[in-house]
Structures are given as C-alpha cells and as structure tokens.
Amino acid sequence: MSPKAQQAAISVISGANRYGDEYAETLRTLVAQYHNVKEDYILFSAGSSDAIRLTIAAHATADTQFVVPELTYGDGEDFAKAYNLKIAKIKSNPQDWSIDLKGMQEAVAKYQGPSIVYLVNPNNPTSTVINSNEIESWINSKPKDTLFILDEAYAEYVNNPNYRSVDHLIAKGADNVVLLKTFSKIHAMAGMRVGYAVAAPDKIKHLQDYLEFDALAISSPSIKAATASMQDKDFLAYSKKSNDSAREIYLNTLQELDIEYLPSETNFVFHKIKGNIEEFRQRMLEENIKVGRPFPPANDWCRVSVGTTDEMIYVSNKLREFRQKGWI
Numbered sequence: 001m002s003p004k005a006q007q008a009a010i011s012v013i014s015g016a017n018r019y020g021d022e023y024a025e026t027l028r029t030l031v032a033q034y035h036n037v038k039e040d041y042i043l044f045s046a047g048s049s050d051a052i053r054l055t056i057a058a059h060a061t062a063d064t065q066f067v068v069p070e071l072t073y074g075d076g077e078d079f080a081k082a083y084n085l086k087i088a089k090i091k092s093n094p095q096d097w098s099i100d101l102k103g104m105q106e107a108v109a110k111y112q113g114p115s116i117v118y119l120v121n122p123n124n125p126t127s128t129v130i131n132s133n134e135i136e137s138w139i140n141s142k143p144k145d146t147l148f149i150l151d152e153a154y155a156e157y158v159n160n161p162n163y164r165s166v167d168h169l170i171a172k173g174a175d176n177v178v179l180l181k182t183f184s185k186i187h188a189m190a191g192m193r194v195g196y197a198v199a200a201p202d203k204i205k206h207l208q209d210y211l212e213f214d215a216l217a218i219s220s221p222s223i224k225a226a227t228a229s230m231q232d233k234d235f236l237a238y239s240k241k242s243n244d245s246a247r248e249i250y251l252n253t254l255q256e257l258d259i260e261y262l263p264s265e266t267n268f269v270f271h272k273i274k275g276n277i278e279e280f281r282q283r284m285l286e287e288n289i290k291v292g293r294p295f296p297p298a299n300d301w302c303r304v305s306v307g308t309t310d311e312m313i314y315v316s317n318k319l320r321e322f323r324q325k326g327w328i
C-alpha cells in the first residue's frame, strides 16, 4: 500500500468518532475523472465484492438468469444463488480455458426472461483477457432485458495493447452495463475494503437503493487512503512494475521447467501441474507457500499469486526442487 495512503488513513483516525462521508466527494471526483465520466456515474462499496452483491440484488427477479463462465471469480455465482437466480454456467474451452462468449450469447438469446451476464476481464483464475471488440459488440447489440456486469478488478495490470475497459461505453451512454472496480489489487489496499461501480446515473440511483448512502459504506480512513492512492502516480507505477518483474521470474521458471501456463495479464499466473491440485497445494503449504484453491474442472492447474521478487525466487526454487523429486 502506498506510504502516502497509509499516512492519509492514519491522519483521520482521531476524527473517526464522526461519519466520514464528507471525504468521499474528493474521491468520487478522482474516480470519475479516471473513467472520464461525471460524479453521478460512481457508487462506492465496501470492496467490489459488495458491489457484485448489490448489483445482482438490484436486478434479481423471480425469472432472472445469471449467465457466467464455468471458470471465473466465484462471488457472482454465489450471490446469484443467494438471490435465487437461475444459473447458466457456460463451459470453458479445456484447451486454453478461454471463455466461450458465443455460448454465453446463445444462453442469453434462447432464454425467455431477463439475464445478468457476469464477465471478469482480465479473468480470474485464468489471468487472460477476453477480446474487447467481442465484448463491446455484444454490449452494443443491446440484447433484450440483459444487464452486463463487467468486473475489471485487474485491468491496471494488463499489457495487451488490444485490451480496453468498457468505461468508454458507459461514458458514451450505455445503460446496460455496470463496471466494477476495486482498490484491492493495483492499489494494494485489500484490507481497507474500497470498491465502486461505474454506470449510467439512473442505474447508479437504482443501485443506491440497495445500500446505505454509498459514502458511508466505506470508512473514513479507507476513503482518505484511496484518495491519496489515486493521486500517488509513482506508487501505482511501482505497483505495476514490481508485479511485471516478479511475475517474469516465475514465468521464466515455468518455461525453464517446460510447464504449460496461460499468458498472464494479472497479478497471478495459471499453470499446469502434475497430478492433483490438492496434493500440490499441500506440498506447497509445507514450504510455507499458499497457492490458489482448486478451480474445477481445471483440477490439474494451479493459480499462483505474484508476490515480491524475493518471494517469487523462493517459490521458483521450490518448484525446481519439486521437479527433482518428480512432483511437477
């Protein structure tokens, strides 16, 4: 977390006997500028996971279906189940675990009722990007009764020049998209719980009904920290660069060991393992390394979060030892 953000959080602690909503408006302006929209396009939430929840809550009806790729971040499906939505889970391509956008489109087209489409781009756990042109043309085609939730938690890590945020569609008037963002990734503020939604003003007003006043959904130290972090361009550049270089260490090791992996556009890597993920996890844990949980059906793949360069050197060395033992 940016030292300036830490300092900003500490600076308001002594005044935290009062509500901190007055601080939120500066943050709202900074976030709005970042996405080239006006302030009334922004809704804050305690982490983007709560924005996933409330966006689903605000659009859940008895006959709504939730269309989701088989291999993606789990909160969307979990909340959709909690709100009794029908789940249409679309199988990923087991060759490269890519998302079957056509399959998702078909699921929407053939369904008699409203759909919520949840897309994480770049995706978790695969770390890959979905083609921006294809997403945009689907959104622009305005399928009937369909809301798109675009979760761009990891967008700031992307190096692929063809990747685009959907924020420019919202800025141009798209009212069928809710874009979700978080301060938990590039800003390295996961414990502060700051996230937000970007959407057309009417949509934001509707979402606001499912939350206490959004500026009270996050604490004053969190708002102050997020505000300082948005302005700390040096830290954001450092955060990106340190992820790029630590990830490269790990990717080089995977190449050296001839282990298959997907092109990573995030702060984690998804790679093949030998055997079962549970066994690999346990072996890693014995070396004080926590790797990702199982992501069925990719049970012989593992998601490894990128740490510091020293941490990735340590993990790489363990992987080499595992190879010596025939475990990987």
Ligand code: PLP
Binding pocket: 046, 047, 048, 049, 050, 073, 120, 124, 151, 153, 181, 182, 183, 184, 190, 193, 194, 195
């Ligand atoms: N969306 C995606 C794709 C994530 O991977 C995560 C966390 O890992 C979240 C949302 C939730 O983030 P937050 O900490 O903002 O709730």
